Amino acid sequence: MAVIRIGVENSNDEVTQYQMEMSRYFSSNEAVWRIFSFPIHERHFSVVHLAVHLENRQRVYFTAQNAVQRAAQPPSTTLTSLTVSNRPMYDAFNQEVHREKLYDLNTLKELIQTNLPLLNEQQKYVFDTLMKVTNDETGGIYFLDVPDGTGKTFLISLILATIRSQNKITLALASSGIAATLLEGGRTAHSALKLPLNMQSNEIPTCNISKNSAMAKVFQQLIPRSTPADELNACLKSSNLWKHVKVLHLIKNMRVELQNDQSGNIFSKQLFDIGNGKFPIDMLTGCINFPLSFCQLTRSKYELIQKVFLDVARNYRNHDWLSERGILAVKNIDVNELNFKIQEQIIGESTIYKSVDSATNQEDDVVNYPPEFLNSLDLPGLPLHNLQLKVKSGCRSIKFLSSGGLPFHGENEILDSTNNGNFLGCIELLCKFDPFIADHSRFGNKGKGVPSYLSSTTGDGFVLLLADYVKTKIVTEIKLAKYFSIIVDSTPDVSNVDQLTFVVRYVATDGSPNERYLTFIPNCGHTGEDMEKAVVSTLETLDININDCRGQSYDNAYNMSGCYKGLQNRIKELNPLAHYVPCAGHSLQLVGSAAAESSRNSTEFFALEQQLYNFFHSSTKRYGTFYYLITTKTLSKTRWSARADTSKAMYKCYKPITTALIEIGTSTKNSKEDRLEAKQLSEKLKSLEMTLMICFWNEILTKFQDVSKILQGENLDLDQTVNLYEMLQSCLMSLRNEEQFSTFESKAKSMCGSRHYKKDTQRIKKLKLPYGESEKEHTEFNGRKSFITDSYYSTIDTLDCYSTCPMYHYFQ
Numbered sequence: 001m002a003v004i005r006i007g008v009e010n011s012n013d014e015v016t017q018y019q020m021e022m023s024r025y026f027s028s029n030e031a032v033w034r035i036f037s038f039p040i041h042e043r044h045f046s047v048v049h050l051a052v053h054l055e056n057r058q059r060v061y062f063t064a065q066n067a068v069q070r071a072a073q074p075p076s077t078t079l080t081s082l083t084v085s086n087r088p089m090y091d092a093f094n095q096e097v098h099r100e101k102l103y104d105l106n107t108l109k110e111l112i113q114t115n116l117p118l119l120n121e122q123q124k125y126v127f128d129t130l131m132k133v134t135n136d137e138t139g140g141i142y143f144l145d146v147p148d149g150t151g152k153t154f155l156i157s158l159i160l161a162t163i164r165s166q167n168k169i170t171l172a173l174a175s176s177g178i179a180a181t182l183l184e185g186g187r188t189a190h191s192a193l194k195l196p197l198n199m200q201s202n203e204i205p206t207c208n209i210s211k212n213s214a215m216a217k218v219f220q221q222l223i224p225r226s227t228p229a230d231e232l233n234a235c236l237k238s239s240n241l242w243k244h245v246k247v248l249h250l251i252k253n254m255r256v257e258l259q260n261d262q263s264g265n266i267f268s269k270q271l272f273d274i275g276n277g278k279f280p281i282d283m284l285t286g287c288i289n290f291p292l293s294f295c296q297l298t299r300s301k302y303e304l305i306q307k308v309f310l311d312v313a314r315n316y317r318n319h320d321w322l323s324e325r326g327i328l329a330v331k332n333i334d335v336n337e338l339n340f341k342i343q344e345q346i347i348g349e350s351t352i353y354k355s356v357d358s359a360t361n362q363e364d365d366v367v368n369y370p371p372e373f374l375n376s377l378d379l380p381g382l383p384l385h386n387l388q389l390k391v392k393s394g395c396r397s398i399k400f401l402s403s404g405g406l407p408f409h410g411e412n413e414i415l416d417s418t419n420n421g422n423f424l425g426c427i428e429l430l431c432k433f434d435p436f437i438a439d440h441s442r443f444g445n446k447g448k449g450v451p452s453y454l455s456s457t458t459g460d461g462f463v464l465l466l467a468d469y470v471k472t473k474i475v476t477e478i479k480l481a482k483y484f485s486i487i488v489d490s491t492p493d494v495s496n497v498d499q500l501t502f503v504v505r506y507v508a509t510d511g512s513p514n515e516r517y518l519t520f521i522p523n524c525g526h527t528g529e530d531m532e533k534a535v536v537s538t539l540e541t542l543d544i545n546i547n548d549c550r551g552q553s554y555d556n557a558y559n560m561s562g563c564y565k566g567l568q569n570r571i572k573e574l575n576p577l578a579h580y581v582p583c584a585g586h587s588l589q590l591v592g593s594a595a596a597e598s599s600r601n602s603t604e605f606f607a608l609e610q611q612l613y614n615f616f617h618s619s620t621k622r623y624g625t626f627y628y629l630i631t632t633k634t635l636s637k638t639r640w641s642a643r644a645d646t647s648k649a650m651y652k653c654y655k656p657i658t659t660a661l662i663e664i665g666t667s668t669k670n671s672k673e674d675r676l677e678a679k680q681l682s683e684k685l686k687s688l689e690m691t692l693m694i695c696f697w698n699e700i701l702t703k704f705q706d707v708s709k710i711l712q713g714e715n716l717d718l719d720q721t722v723n724l725y726e727m728l729q730s731c732l733m734s735l736r737n738e739e740q741f742s743t744f745e746s747k748a749k750s751m752c753g754s755r756h757y758k759k760d761t762q763r764i765k766k767l768k769l770p771y772g773e774s775e776k777e778h779t780e781f782n783g784r785k786s787f788i789t790d791s792y793y794s795t796i797d798t799l800d801c802y803s804t805c806p807m808y809h810y811f812q
C-alpha cells in the first residue's frame with residue numbers, strides 16, 4: 001500500500017488525517033454522507049479507495065526524479081487553469097455556453113404555458129421568489145426544505161425552463177447521476193464543474209484542496225472528528241454560511257392531492273416525523289421502532305417477494321402485471337439478490353453472460369485498469385459483469401442454423417408467414433413449446449426502423465458476434481500453442497467470387513492436433529505476390545506472429561508451390577522455418593488425372609463413363625427406371641471419389657446396365673436417336689477392352705479412394721503419409737505382371753462374353769516402312785500384347801510415377 005504522508009500542524013485537520021491514513025479521496029458527498037449518517041448512494045461514497053490501494057494494482061507515480069521536479073513546478077489544478085487564458089480552456093468554455101443555449105425555445109414556452117397556471121400557492125411563492133432574484137440579478141442562497149411528493153421536481157423544472165426560455169444559462173447540478181437524470185439538462189456536479197474525478201489523466205486523483213485553503217477550512221468545519229453532538233454542530237445549519245441561506249418550504253403533498261391517496265399522505269407524514277426525530281428511540285438498540293401502522297412490514301426478503309410478485313412463475317408472461325410492480329432497494333447488492341431470487345422461481349435454464357470490459361486507451365490504461373478491476377465495478381445504470389438471464393432460445397436458433405451453414409432468411413420477415421425462412425421458422429416452432437419465447441414473439445417484427453430481436457439485422461449481428469467469438473477463441477488457442485502451420489487455397493464460391501480459404505493447424509495444449517478454418521479472403525488475386533500480401537495481412541489482423549509459423553501446405557499449382565515466385569518461397573523468405581509441404585491428397589489426384597489420360601483406352605473408358613451418365617440422366621423416364629444402375633455423380637477432374645463411385649457402379653452393375661441399354665436400343669417405344677445411342681453405348685461397353693478397363697480401373701480406384709480418404713484425415717502425420725504412399729505403390733507394382741493381367745482378362749471375358757481384342761479382328765494395316773527396313777525386322781504385337789503394353793502397363797507406370805516425383809520426396 002502506498003501511503004502519502006503530509007506534515008501535521010493542526011491535529012483537527014480532518015483532510016490531513018485522512019490523507020495521512022489512507023490517501024483517500026475527499027468530496028462534499030463525504031460530508032453529506034456523514035451528516036445524514038446513511039449512505040446516499042452506493043457508488044457515491046466520497047471516501048473511495050484509490051486504484052493505488054487496490055490489491056495488486058498499485059500505481060506509484062512518484063519517483064526520486066519526478067518528486068523533485070513536482071515540488072519545483074507543481075502542475076496546475078483545474079481551478080488555476082481557469083485563470084490562465086489558454087486556447088483549449090477558451091474553446092471548452094465556448095462549447096459549454098453553446099451547449100446550454102441549444103434548448104428549443106418553443107418547447108420551453110409551451111411547458112411554461114401549461115405548467116405555470118398549475119402551480120399551487122406555495123409553489124407559486126417559491127417560483128416568484130426565485131425568479132425575482134434571478135431577474136433582479138440580486139442572487140442569494142436558497143434552501144428548499146420540502147418533503148417528498150410536494151412537487152419540487154415539477155417546480156424546479158419550471159424554473160429551469162423559464163430562465164432558459166429567456167436565453168439565459170442555468171445549470172441543473174446534482175450530486176448523483178440518478179438525481180441528475182430527473183431534471184432537463186441535469187448533470188452531476190463533478191462532471192459539469194470538472195471536479196478532479198478523472199483518474200485516467202490525473203496523476204494525483206485526489207481533490208486539490210491545499211491545507212490552508214478556504215475549502216479545507218470548510219471541510220474542517222463540516223467534518224470534525226469528534227462526538228455525534230459535535231458532528232451535529234458542524235452540520236450545514238450550524239455553519240456560518242447558514243445565516244445567509246433563505247429557507248423555502250412546500251408542504252402540500254401533490255401526489256396525495258392529485259390522486260387522493262390518503263395512505264400516501266399518512267406515509268409521507270410518518271417519513272417527515274422520522275426526519276424530525278419524532279419517532280421514539282429504543283434505548284437498548286439505539287434504533288427507532290416503527291409503529292404498526294407504518295407500511296406493511298415483512299420479515300424477510302422472501303416474504304416481500306411473495307407479497308409483491310405473487311405466483312411470478314405464472315404471471316411473468318403478463319407484461320401489464322409486471323409493469324405495475326417493483327421492489328425498491330437502497331443498495332445494488334440487495335437489488336441483485338432480489339432479482340436472482342425472483343428469477344429462480346421462473347422455470348427454465350438460466351445462462352450467465354459476462355461483459356467484455358477493456359480500457360479504451362489500450363496503450364496506457366490497460367495496465368492501470370485491468371479487466372479484473374473493471375469487472376469488479378458495480379455501476380449504477382449498468383448491468384453487472386455477470387448477468388444471469390433466462391432468454392436464449394433466439395440465440396440458440398441462430399447458433400443451430402449457422403453451425404449447419406443453413407440459410408436464415410426467406411422472402412419476408414413476417415412471423416407466421418409461409419416464406420419467412422429458417423430462422424423465423426425455428427422461432428415459430430420454439431413458440432409452440434416455450435411460453436417465454438411465445439410471449440416475446442407477440443411483439444413480432446414490425447419492420448424497418450423498429451428494433452426487434454427477430455429482425456435480419458439483429459440476426460446478422462448475432463452471427464457476427466458468434467463468428468468473432470469463435471475466431472478469438474481459435475486465435476487464443478493458436479497463441480497458447482505458439483507454433484502453427486497454414487493451409488491456403490483459392491476457389492470461386494457459388495456467386496463466382498474468388499475466395500481464398502485460410503486454415504490453420506496447431507497442436508493444442510492437450511497434445512491434440514487441431515485444424516481450424518479462420519477466414520475467407522475475397523478476390524485477393526492469383527499471383528504468388530498477391531497471395532503473400534493476403535496471408536501476411538490476415539496474420540497481422542489476427543495478431544498472429546508469422547515468425548511462429550512452422551509449416552505451409554498448398555496445392556501444387558505454380559503460383560503456390562513455385563520455388564522462386566510461388567507463395568511458399570515468399571513466405572519462406574519471411575520465415576525460413578515455415579517448411580512447405582504440398583497437399584498430399586491433391587498430389588494423389590494429380591497422379592490419377594495423368595494416369596487417366598495415359599492411354600487411348602483409358603481416355604475412352606472415362607469418356608464412356610460420362611456418356612453413360614449423360615444418357616441415363618438426360619431423360620427422367622430412363623433415370624426413373626434405371627436409377628439403381630448408375631451412380632448419380634458426374635465425373636469431376638479433381639474429385640476422384642466421383643470416378644471411383646462410377647467405376648464401382650459400372651463394375652457391379654455391368655450386366656444390368658448392358659441389358660438396359662439393349663432393351664432401350666431395341667424397344668420401338670423409344671425415339672430413333674435414343675435407340676441408336678443406346679446401341680452404340682452397349683457395343684462399346686461389351687468390347688473386351690472396355691470391360692478390361694472397368695475391371696482394372698475399379699481395382700485401382702478403390703485403392704486410390706481408400707488412401708485418399710485417409711490422407712484427408714486431420715490426425716494424419718507425415719510418417720503415415722509416406723507409409724500410405726509406399727503401400728499404394730507396392731499394391732500397384734504387384735499388379736504389373738502378366739499373371740495379374742490374365743486374372744483381369746478372364747474376369748472381363750466372363751463379364752462381356754467377347755473373347756477377342758478389337759485389333760485382332762480388324763484388317764492389318766500395311767505398314768509404311770522407313771527406308772532400308774524390311775518387314776521381317778518389324779514386330780507387330782497382337783491385340784492382347786498391345787493392350788498390355790499400351791494401356792495396362794502404361795497406366796500403372798504413370799500411377800507409379802509419384803514415387804519419382806518431387807512431391808514424394810517432400811513427404812519423405
Ligand SMILES: Nc1ncnc2c1ncn2[C@@H]1O[C@H](COP(=O)(O)OP(=O)(O)OP(=O)(O)O)[C@@H](O)[C@H]1O
Nearest residue numbers: 118119120147148149150151152153154155254255
Ligand atoms: N402544481 C402541480 N400541478 C399538477 N401536478 C403536479 C403539481 N406539482 C406536482 N405535480 C405532480 O405531482 C407528482 C409529484 O411531483 P414531483 O415528482 O415534482 O414531486 P417531488 O417532490 O419531486 O417528489 P419526490 O420527492 O418523490 O421525488 C408528479 O406527478 C408531478 O407531475
